[in-house]
Amino acid sequence: MDLQIISYRDIAPISRVDFVPGSIGLVLDITGRDFVNVTDVLVNGVSSPEFIVMSPTRITAQIPTSQLTRQIRTLKVLLTSVSQTGAAVLSFEVRGGRSETSGITYIVQTFLMLLLSTPGSDIFNQNLGAGLLDLVRGAVQRGSFRAQVSQAISRALTQMLGLQAGSNLPAEDKLASATLLEASFDPRSASVSVRIQVYSSAGQTADAGVRLSTEASQ
Secondary structure (H helix, E strand, O other): OOEEEEEEEEEEOEEEEEEOOOOOOOEEEEEEOOOOOEEEEEEOOEEOOOEEEEEOOEEEEEOOHHHOOOOOOOEEEEEOOOOOOOOEEEEEEEOOOOOOOOHHHHHHHHHHHHHHOOOOOOOOOOOOOOOHHHHHHHHHHHOOHHHHHHHHHHHHHHHHHHHHOOOOOOHHHOEEEEEEEEEEEEOOOOEEEEEEEEEEOOOOEEEEEEEEEOOOOO
């Protein structure tokens, strides 16, 4: 089966979270920035049933019923824009064929899919996949995760350029290059944050930010 990225959404920066007075702990008052074109507010990964964008720096969001008795460990404000904040959320779906995207969004989707895929997982092309998910945990333990991430990006770049060779894709749908901007380990959340700058043959750029759990390969 194929796992296809069907959604790539930026995460807006959050600076403060409080409860709305009088809501008895049911509604969050979220302060941050870039709250424009908000598509979702995730509380512990669960979508808020209702949220209101008060301004570009403030949102109120109802806590999902399933999370009312749980400690809030994660909170994300998702945007429709791509590559504006340096961090993003990927959504996957089991499906086949190319998604109906184009331009830099299509390039980011395809590149990240190659980067995260395990070599040999594509039954039609056993050589595809840079295996980043399989490398992360061990690389962190050895203190060499930045070098491992850089090597995985190079493999994904080589693979994607090879797939594009001789294709009829327009320049705006073709990857020109990809550069590692950041690879940092957060011991508190046991995760690695990776930020990559992707360039299209048409001159467009995008920053693809992904957070990976170092426990993913256990």
